[in-house]
Amino acid sequence: MLEPTIRPRRLRATPAIRRQVCETRVHPNALILPVFVREGIDAPVDITSLPGVQQHTMDSLRKLANDSAEAGLGGIMLFGIPAERDACGSGATDPEGILNRAITAVAEEVGDALTVQADLCLDEFTDHGHCGVLDADGRVDNDATLARYAEMAVVQAQAGAQIIGMSGMMDGQITVAREALDAAGHQDAILLAYSAKYASAFYGPFREAVDSQLSGDRRSYQMDPGNRREGLHEVLLDIEEGADIVMVKPAMSYLDVLADAAAESIVPVWAYQVSGEFAMIEAAAQNGWIDRERAIDESIVSIKRAGADAVLTYFALEYARTLR
Structure with a gap:
């Protein structure tokens, strides 16, 4: 019997x-x-659909921010849930709105220890739940939405956001945000482009988290799950427009798109392990079907292995503590 001489084991x-x-x-x-x-x-x-995750008050947010800094996290991405909504999402550009006050609170608390990041999108603030303003026919008006995004970017930067997460998937959003920020004297504000953001079923628990008012879907502006080349196309467009960081979302079902982006991008590439991906791991673990800690580790390592320089994940604080 021949014995192998090459033994990877x-x-x-x-x-x-x-x-x-x-x-x-x-x-x-x-x-x-x-x-x-x-x-x-x-x-x-x-x-309910995100076990262990909460909607925070301003006080509990400050504590969580300090805990995150102590654990060595890279950053916090903030999402605001207003008490009142309207058709144009006016709360998003109110300096006293919940998201902008939260940005300031985290910046004051831990702004030197981690990056203060804010979601720039209208879906949490509109009474129809879409990521932009609607035209007379009820469709998302891309260019009218861009004007709102430009205003939001400036307000968030003024509140203390260091990284602005452009998650709305409107054509030209990076260009208008960069121009507005520079004109307002916020040249140092970083634009994170949610470049390849797919119309995914895995966002389900997020709808509960932000009390979404959405009726219908977002397939007219978020990407078709079957399209791989288009993901890289969107990434390269955002880099051309001036994005400082690009994003693939969701992460785990789109590792091929993430690997494509990482191979071609000249700027950092991030990925978002979204609410449904988190919830599936939690549900399977609660039923005793998987080893929870190993599944968390394996899922995040796989995203990093595919090329992500950083990972947004609801496991971030817990996982960071295990790493340390």
Whole structure:
């Protein structure tokens, strides 16, 4: 019987050897925690479909921000849930609106320890739940929405946002935001482009988290899940428009798109492990079907391995603590 001379198993023999030859490692500063802040509540509210995740008050937000900084997270991405909504999402550009006040609170609390990031989109603020303003026929008006985005970008930068997450998937949004920020003296504000954002079923729990008013879907502006080349096309367009960072969302079902982006991008590439991906792991673990800790680690490592420089994940704080 011939014995093999090439034995890859040599490098898997012990934990020490496996650690030394590991190709992909995650550091806490590569993790970003999405956080929901809700107006009009006096205590944090549990989100049923996201076990362990809450809608926060301003006070609990400050504590969470400090906990995140202490754990070494790279940043916090803030989402605001207003008490009142209207057709144009006016609360998004109100300096005293819930999201803008939350930005300032986190910036004051931990702005030197991690990056203060804000979601720039209208869906949380509109009474119809779409990511832009609607035209007379009820369709999202791309160019009218751009004007709202430009105003939002400036207000968020004034509130203290260091990274502005352009998540609305409107054509030209990076250009108008960059121009508006520069004109207002915010040349240092960083634009994170949600470049390849797919119309995914995995956003379900997020709808509960932000009390979404959406009726219908967003397929006329978010991407078709079957399209891979288009994902890279969107990434390259956003880089051309001036994006400082590009994003693929969701992460786990789109690792091919993420790998394409990482191979071609000249700017950092991030990915978002979205609410449904988080919820599936939690649900399977609660039923005893998977090892929860190993599944969390494997899922985030796989996103990093595919090429993400940083990962937005609801597991960020817990996972960072295990890494440290």
